[in-house]
Amino acid sequence: xFLFKSLLVLLLLFIIANLAKALIEMVKGSNESEEDDENxxxxxxxxxxxxxxxxxxxxxxxxxxxxxxxxxxxxPF
Numbered sequence: 001x002f003l004f005k006s007l008l009v010l011l012l013l014f015i016i017a018n019l020a021k022a023l024i025e026m027v028k029g030s031n032e033s034e035e036d037d038e039n040x041x042x043x044x045x046x047x048x049x050x051x052x053x054x055x056x057x058x059x060x061x062x063x064x065x066x067x068x069x070x071x072x073x074x075x076p077f
Contacts, residue, residue, distance in 0.1 A: 004064060011057045015050050022046035 025043040064070045 001070065004060075004069065008057060008060065011053055011060075015053045015057070018046045018050040018053065022050065 022043045025040070025046065061070075065072065
């Protein structure tokens with residue numbers, strides 16, 4: 001269970017890191033020279049990775065819930 005929770009935390013950290021990289025690319029915009037843009041991946045690359053990692057995290061949580069590996073909180077208050 002600890003390993004699964006650690007994996008989810010790492011996925012969330014990667015999601016946040018990719019979101020931050022996309023923000024940096026968006027803020028940088030077209031102010032940089034064209035030569036640098038050819039070496040750098042576009043902002044959509046980081047956003048796509050964030051969406052894929054988010055979908056993977058949700059799928060892992062659903063599979064863990066369905067298999068009984070983790071249990072939801074029965075009383076959320």
